[in-house]
Amino acid sequence: MAEKGDKAKAMAGGTDILVQLRADRFRIERLVDVKGVPEMMEISYSKKDGLTLGAAVPCYKVYENKEIAKAYPGLYDSASLIGGIQIQSRASIGGNLCNAAPSGDAIPTLIAYQAIANIQGPKGKRSVPAEQFCTGPGKNILEPGELLVSLKFPAPKAGTGANYLRFIPRNEMDIAVAGAGVSVVLANGAIASARIALASVAPTPVLATEAMQYLAGKAPTDEHVERAAELAKKAAKPITDMRGTIEQRIHLTGVLTKRALRTAISRAKEA
């Protein structure tokens, strides 16, 4: 990889990169299959240390893992939404993040869970929070020769719940017109903290910070959830394209945030 610089690319499941290469989106001299690297295929979870998810682990291994499904329901949601079964046999969460599509269905979830991207390159290792990873549509912070090795999810605190929801025109297999990934931590009957990350409403996934700050310390009531959803709409700076208009996307952001918060809260109560 280092030798070919930006003429080399990594491939995990290939469900983005093979399509892009075939469409002549760019030309490269070397494609490196990272699935052969053991760290890239690692899944290790413990209640104390949380989850380390290798960058190339395919989605089905995430959602078929009962421990992960229980500890990180938002991750389960994202992994089971990406493509159909054939795609899920191959597509990875790491590839979804590296591809950095504004609509990437795993990215808001990574941000909501405060996942850390473990990166390795010719100059050594570094770790970057998921919300800083994407820098523009299809662009990420990786330098030439750098690879995403794994994603580290902190152990969920007691009373954590999460959910990812998206809106697509079809029932399955489509690109999100808007998406919301949220996590909440309940303590002593109140929302101790909340995170809300939005997809498809800006060049990169964004945090709805105002809504997050509003929820901290509030009771988990519908009234507060609705107010937070209104505030989340302010963080959405979408464009109009063939999939949806600005107005529709802002409206959807509110609806999805509200529903995702409700589900996350009820999951937190059961957790």
Add this chain to the structure above:
Amino acid sequence: MNTKTLVSCKINDTDTDFLCEPRQSLLECLRDVLSLTGSKEGCNDGNCGACTVILDGRIVDSCLVLGVEAQGKQIITIEGIATAEGLHPLQQAFLEQAALQCGICTPGFIVAAKGLLDREPKADEHRIRHWLAGNLCRCTGYDKIVRAVLQAEEMQAKKK
């Protein structure tokens, strides 16, 4: 870049070696190198499922797998679905339910459905529809396909 790689794998339970270019998809290798033309190319970008094969027990779109990735793997294609005794229950049921018109999508549907029945022989209609969402059919409207899969489940259950 154009030097060919030797790939050794098992296709439909037969040890197979083939030469492929690094850029060739598994679908191209199956069809153009190995003359296994049952797997179809619909879209060549992962949307239609016509190229579905079973790779180490998981259904994948062979257009989105590189030929070189087959090294050491087990692959089942539509050509490997029928048994020594005759048609697979899925094939029989697709015929009986008239679950095909032009037939381009059929190999993909049958291989994908086999991937489901091998794991979940009693999948209900909802599960079948969800599982087959990665397969497109422009002719039949899906109902007959789903009915055929349900019938195949019954046929399999009776056989046992």
